[in-house]
Amino acid sequence: MKATVIHAPGDIRIENVPDPAIQRPTDALVRVTASCICGSDLWPYRGVTPTTEPHRIGHEFVGVVEEVGSSVSDLRVGQFVIAPFVVSDNTCANCRHGVQTSCLHGGSWGGEDADGLAVDGGQGEWVRVPQADGTLVAVDDEPAAELVPGLLALSDVMGTGHHAALGAGVGPGSSVVVVGDGAVGLCAVIAARRLGAERIVLMSRNESRQKLGRTFGADTIVTERGDEGIARVLDLFDGIGADAVLECVGTDEAMKQAVASARPGGRVGYVGVPVSGSSLPVQELFGRNVGLVGGVAPVRAYIPDLLDDVLSGAIDPGAVFDRTMPLADVADGYRAMDDRSAIKVLLQP
């Protein structure tokens, strides 16, 4: 079978790898029907995080169950499944609290499971899924092809945007600012609208992303950044800021923008992986009572809820995929994501 392997920064290859096999009774084998490239895949691609040896990559995929281990009880061969971006048993103390990203028996796609066994990456033709009952979410009926991008978005970006909105406490009537116009930021707009936000401001300088943001529910676009961006946002919200700010970037600059955009007593929901983490403005958070809630999104917890809305067409997070490529061209996909000519690339094996 073929799968994507990262060798070094900028060096993404499609390679022949051994066919997967059930290794544990809790495993399932999934034939991938669609996978995609994540903004966080660009970290090793850009050398921001090191790649010490070649390994499989990709953590967002959907597909069909082709084989199950002897202890798998909730899945059956032929089911269409969504794989969240981490492995989890969905039964441990942290999973029971809805924090499957901290599963005590979890693992990372393209990395290792809790016992140190290598776990396949998702950008390939097949994937061995550990803790299959806990990890995968099955869709009752074979979904129509046009729904597949939306279901694939549930593997990461839609659930991550939703996590930002929950972290920021978005609810009916909330005023919201979304910092970041990547796939996660755009999905955060969907999530905020879905949770009842009254007014949503999206910060974006990119025309196609602005347009998609408006389609998703943004009322106002702010193109300014830095002090000008902050001044513009405060101006839009009575001079005090918004109830809820969704930080979907992870840079210090974005966090600064987010904190300054929240009103006293407001909350920042953050899902942008902190790139340095060195400069949280703690005194400002404290003095203005701005809460900071978020982290690596436990999308597994959110899929059942969001799934119905994707299937019914109430939300269409699949629209973030503005480029579809064959898996064989995955290296081109990374380039397109890297130079921001694509919002998000969908890969078809």
Next chain:
Amino acid sequence: MKATVIHAPGDIRIENVPDPAIQRPTDALVRVTASCICGSDLWPYRGVTPTTEPHRIGHEFVGVVEEVGSSVSDLRVGQFVIAPFVVSDNTCANCRHGVQTSCLHGGSWGGEDADGLAVDGGQGEWVRVPQADGTLVAVDDEPAAELVPGLLALSDVMGTGHHAALGAGVGPGSSVVVVGDGAVGLCAVIAARRLGAERIVLMSRNESRQKLGRTFGADTIVTERGDEGIARVLDLFDGIGADAVLECVGTDEAMKQAVASARPGGRVGYVGVPVSGSSLPVQELFGRNVGLVGGVAPVRAYIPDLLDDVLSGAIDPGAVFDRTMPLADVADGYRAMDDRSAIKVLLQP
């Protein structure tokens, strides 16, 4: 009249100052019947924050309204009132959101109001109260003497402990860790119990504070600190940590303890004024989805709710006052707070 004036670190004096007078139609004059010394008063006392010129000090007091300005409508002469630790109009956009500490027309006791007019400190015989209708909370009937300490605690420490508990999301069934055994930490125990916490761990090495903490509702005392303290707390909570951690100190060490004591997906409610703010463990907050919510407590918002419980005797935050002194001995009171021989000192004019 007599009032407390700080001249320099360690130099606290009781002095004759001019009698106060109504300066604005929104003012009231209050004859102080009890005031107290706050942990944060120790900052200028210790020279942690600078004292550039002598000024009045103290921000917690209760007393009797003796005169009101022409636009004061909610208060009448003779009423017993509680003064929260900041001035607020209780009508601006931030006050309406319950964040009176960010009042757009507020001010600080012993500092200035929004227009730069000096505001009296609370450790004195009389205080001119700006924005009196918004700032003060009146008690319907003259309270019994034994209730006065509890009412005085509502001016700061009880509301601040409550803010920590709300920030951490304490509710029925919560598991709670309180970091800090000062008056605020002890009141945080009361608040957590009042909000329905199932289990409360108090970190304290001081026997009399441990005892008071148990009286207030702590189930378990942890005396260890640092890595040992963290290990002990995790051990008490299934190895994953508590739902809610109430950080009531403000040092980097306390914050580290607090974050590490929260389970994945848990929350730290923090009210300890961050002394450096330099070392928030952002990567850990993010990776484990630990939220950080809190800040300078808008106690004005909480007094009406907490007041009933003090008057009914359901809670007794006044027990944090373990020393009562005449106002004339205020310098001794600061010394007792500074060397931690007193938890909290009540001053009687």
